Amino acid sequence: MRKYLREGEPFVWATAATLALTLIISAVLIVVVLVNGFGVFWPSKLAQVSLTDGQKVMGEIIRTEEHPDGSGLRYQFKTGNRDLYGLDFRWISQEHVTLLEYPEDAVGLERQEYGNFYGYLKAFSLPEGRVEAGSLKQQYVELLPEVQRRMEHLDDLQDEVMVLSRKMQKIDLETQELLYESKNPDVSAVQELGRREAVLKEDFATLLTRQNKAMDGLEAFVGIFVDAAGKEKNIPLSHIVRFYEPNNMNVLEKLVFYLGKLVELIFGEPRESNTEGGLFPAIFGTVVLIFLMSIISFPLGVIAAVYLREYSKEGPVVRLVRIAVNNLAGIPSIVYGIFGLAFFVYGIGGSIDALFFPERLPNPTFGTGGILWASLTLSLLTVPVVIVSTDEALGAIPGGIREGSLALGSTKFQTLMRILLPMASPGIMTGFILAMARAAGEVAPLMITGVVKLAPALPIDGVFPFIHLERKFMHLGFHIFDIGFQSPNVEAAKPMVYITTLLLVLVVLLMSSVAIVLRNRMKKRYTYGTF
Amino acid sequence: MSKHSTFSDPVIEADNLSFFYGSSQTLHDINLQFPRKQVTALIGPSGCGKSTLLRCFNRMNDLVDSASMKGNIRLNGTDINSSGLDVIELRRRVGMVFQKSNPFPKSIYENVIYGLRIAGVNNRAILDETVEKSLQGAGLWNEVKDRLQQSALGLSGGQMQRLCIARAIAVNPEVILMDEPCSALDPKSTARVEELIGDLREQYSIIIVTHNMQQAARVSDHTAFLYEGLLIEYGPTKELFMKPKNKQTEDYITGRFG
Numbered sequence: 001m002r003k004y005l006r007e008g009e010p011f012v013w014a015t016a017a018t019l020a021l022t023l024i025i026s027a028v029l030i031v032v033v034l035v036n037g038f039g040v041f042w043p044s045k046l047a048q049v050s051l052t053d054g055q056k057v058m059g060e061i062i063r064t065e066e067h068p069d070g071s072g073l074r075y076q077f078k079t080g081n082r083d084l085y086g087l088d089f090r091w092i093s094q095e096h097v098t099l100l101e102y103p104e105d106a107v108g109l110e111r112q113e114y115g116n117f118y119g120y121l122k123a124f125s126l127p128e129g130r131v132e133a134g135s136l137k138q139q140y141v142e143l144l145p146e147v148q149r150r151m152e153h154l155d156d157l158q159d160e161v162m163v164l165s166r167k168m169q170k171i172d173l174e175t176q177e178l179l180y181e182s183k184n185p186d187v188s189a190v191q192e193l194g195r196r197e198a199v200l201k202e203d204f205a206t207l208l209t210r211q212n213k214a215m216d217g218l219e220a221f222v223g224i225f226v227d228a229a230g231k232e233k234n235i236p237l238s239h240i241v242r243f244y245e246p247n248n249m250n251v252l253e254k255l256v257f258y259l260g261k262l263v264e265l266i267f268g269e270p271r272e273s274n275t276e277g278g279l280f281p282a283i284f285g286t287v288v289l290i291f292l293m294s295i296i297s298f299p300l301g302v303i304a305a306v307y308l309r310e311y312s313k314e315g316p317v318v319r320l321v322r323i324a325v326n327n328l329a330g331i332p333s334i335v336y337g338i339f340g341l342a343f344f345v346y347g348i349g350g351s352i353d354a355l356f357f358p359e360r361l362p363n364p365t366f367g368t369g370g371i372l373w374a375s376l377t378l379s380l381l382t383v384p385v386v387i388v389s390t391d392e393a394l395g396a397i398p399g400g401i402r403e404g405s406l407a408l409g410s411t412k413f414q415t416l417m418r419i420l421l422p423m424a425s426p427g428i429m430t431g432f433i434l435a436m437a438r439a440a441g442e443v444a445p446l447m448i449t450g451v452v453k454l455a456p457a458l459p460i461d462g463v464f465p466f467i468h469l470e471r472k473f474m475h476l477g478f479h480i481f482d483i484g485f486q487s488p489n490v491e492a493a494k495p496m497v498y499i500t501t502l503l504l505v506l507v508v509l510l511m512s513s514v515a516i517v518l519r520n521r522m523k524k525r526y527t528y529g530t531f
Numbered sequence: 532m533s534k535h536s537t538f539s540d541p542v543i544e545a546d547n548l549s550f551f552y553g554s555s556q557t558l559h560d561i562n563l564q565f566p567r568k569q570v571t572a573l574i575g576p577s578g579c580g581k582s583t584l585l586r587c588f589n590r591m592n593d594l595v596d597s598a599s600m601k602g603n604i605r606l607n608g609t610d611i612n613s614s615g616l617d618v619i620e621l622r623r624r625v626g627m628v629f630q631k632s633n634p635f636p637k638s639i640y641e642n643v644i645y646g647l648r649i650a651g652v653n654n655r656a657i658l659d660e661t662v663e664k665s666l667q668g669a670g671l672w673n674e675v676k677d678r679l680q681q682s683a684l685g686l687s688g689g690q691m692q693r694l695c696i697a698r699a700i701a702v703n704p705e706v707i708l709m710d711e712p713c714s715a716l717d718p719k720s721t722a723r724v725e726e727l728i729g730d731l732r733e734q735y736s737i738i739i740v741t742h743n744m745q746q747a748a749r750v751s752d753h754t755a756f757l758y759e760g761l762l763i764e765y766g767p768t769k770e771l772f773m774k775p776k777n778k779q780t781e782d783y784i785t786g787r788f789g
């Protein structure tokens with residue numbers, strides 16, 4: 001027994017158990033997210049129940065559980081049809097069910113608004129003179145290209161509207177500038193601008209009537225649907241995002257449906273206050289944010305650490321700086337957010353506005369939250385991690401290497417660039433990976449420096465000057481908070497929360513894997529072998 | 532000074548050299564002349580200041596914040612601390628090989644030409660030629676000529692030390708300082724390095740610190756014995772080992788202390 005204790009056997013067991021515990025916790029977390037996240041898009045069957053009181057209800061059975069009052073099983077139905085019933089979800093006790101069936105011709109619709117519709121397709125109401133033959137499903141397939149063509153036309157018109165309004169905005173700004181700059185502005189120039197604006201306004205009006213007409217034409221294609229109870233609902237075909245008959249789909253069709261949803265998730269725009277549709281703007285915003293954060297904090301941290309380790313004289317001041325840097329990493333992120341708001345947004349952003357865009361005031365250009373300020377705030381938050389890791393990595397290089405290089409007549413700077421930094425690079429990368437992971441997970445400081453629920457435009461797009469760092473942006477982390485806790489219909493948003501979490505984890509994983517691969521390459525090249 | 536040898540054309544001379552780490556004096560008023568194209572050994576018990584003295588000659592002690600020096604050191608008659616000779620130039624002319632071999636984590640090829648690269652030489656032909664010449668000079672060419680582009684960290688301890696010697700001679704210095712170059716090597720590698728020192732002596736002036744009396748006797752032409760920061764005795768190696776003039780020297784080389 002004494003021998004047993006002396007060899008530290010219990011301690012070894014304890015270390016193994018601790019490691020296992022942490023592994024299990026993270027594994028459970030990831031599995032929960034994976035299972036719930038990946039399962040969301042698989043089309044589930046539509047059940048229709050007849051109740052003892054004669055009602056009929058149709059929907060997806062989300063959950064089956066023991067009734068809390070002990071009266072047997074109950075089902076939670078996702079009934080959809082929010083516009084008809086007001087609520088998406090409904091509990092039904094098994095004892096009230098007289099018949100449970102899965103009708104072949106049950107239809108699920110994903111719509112632009114009001115969530116899913118579950119019911120049956122009854123007929124079409126088409127523009128005058130249009131007749132389609134064949135079964136209803138065939139008719140739908142026939143009509144779809146026409147509807148899509150019209151929708152594209154409408155999109156083109158919308159683009160034209162955007163171009164025109166941008167032109168008008170520009171004229172507006174020019175006028176403001178003219179009026180602002182001089183006390184007695186060039187009257188003819190202002191008049192000229194006014195004249196051009198009037199022409200544009202006319203164009204705009206005609207464009208709008210064209211748009212309205214196209215819209216009316218499109219909305220004349222209507223599907224007449226009924227719910228399980230037989231209530232009719234007219235839905236313009238253009239409002240239908242996806243039409244499917246889940247009880248009539250084989251595995252392959254379900255797979256296609258699933259992949260289609262995945263593609264929409266990654267490349268699509270959000271709908272229905274973010275609880276449906278795609279996450280592309282949020283993914284894009286997150287990636288751009290982390291990228292910007294990296295290109296700011298990486299050089300900043302490395303250069304600061306190089307000075308600290310290689311050039312500054314070791315002494316109480318340097319020791320104090322080290323302690324301070326280490327402690328910076330422990331400040332709550334919201335404090336960084338407040339600092340970012342005060343210093344970057346109001347301080348620097350406000351000054352930029354006052355200096356360069358005074359004619360637009362009081363409308364802020366840079367003096368309001370934006371992706372640049374958010375990434376600067378995040379870099380401030382992560383720079384201590386980079387400094388500490390770089391400092392340690394440089395400190396771990398044997399002194400003999402430095403002396404060897406200097407003894408060959410190289411300067412300190414050459415030694416740094418050719419020997420020390422390459423040798424420290426794996427350690428620097430490790431710090432960088434930690435910094436990136438930390439930045440990707442932060443939400444609090446973003447909420448006051450520029451993240452929004454729904455951004456009208458991406459921070460990088462095809463409009464000159466292509467990179468708009470003053471714009472507000474969307475972010476996966478904030479998205480989780482927003483739809484999970486701020487949305488009016490939390491139950492409906494739940495799948496999206498899982499999916500968003502999954503995506504955020506994947507984005508972080510992807511970005512850090514790239515960094516890890518890079519680091520391992522460097523490690524192979526630069527580790528100092530002992531002999 | 533009778534107890535110190537003088538030479539007509541010394542490569543390095545130290546006059547009244549005193550050296551301090553902070554307030555503690557490590558070297559006391561050293562006067563020494565090193566002959567050109569010969570091997571001079573520095574011997575003495577641990578902590579007596581051999582390394583410190585050696586590192587004065589290429590100003591490696593500049594890197595120590597608290598260090599300060601009094602007296603003069605001349606390389607070919609020029610004061611090495613004068614403004615006429617900058618430290619980069621000095622270190623190029625006075626190369627150094629360390630106790631613990633310190634190859635850079637680069638290829639063998641890049642290690643050898645490191646000194647040239649930082650001096651801005653990029654001509655492929657010159658570099659190739661230097662690599663071959665230096666590795667041959669260090670007796671390493673035949674062992675590594677097929678793996679020049681492989682990492683230097685894959686070499687054996689003895690090979691690494693010879694690579695460091697090759698790296699030092701690649702910049703064509705006048706003097707090579709060696710601080711216990713064989714202390715981490717096995718007898719066979721040690722023999723190779725000693726043989727190499729014998730060859731290098733034709734072209735370079737060498738100052739070597741060693742704890743190994745036999746080694747000092749084998750490789751050096753002159754030997755200086757230091758004790759507690761003082762130069763006790765300096766003379767031709769044979770004389771110093773056969774009939775030391777000083778009692779302390781005799782005790783040390785016969786192994787009675789140190």
Ligand SMILES: Nc1ncnc2c1ncn2[C@@H]1O[C@H](COP(=O)(O)OP(=O)(O)OP(=O)(O)O)[C@@H](O)[C@H]1O
Pocket residue numbers: 552557575576577578579580581582583584595
């Ligand atoms: N960087 C330094 N700062 C302060 N004191 C030092 C420093 N380097 C060496 N010393 C001191 O100077 C004295 C001489 O050291 P030095 O390294 O020159 O001895 P050495 O003769 O080379 O010894 P060894 O044979 O063990 O290598 C020692 O007392 C040592 O403690």
Ligand SMILES: [Mg+2]
Pocket residue numbers: 581582583710
């Ligand atoms: Mg020493």
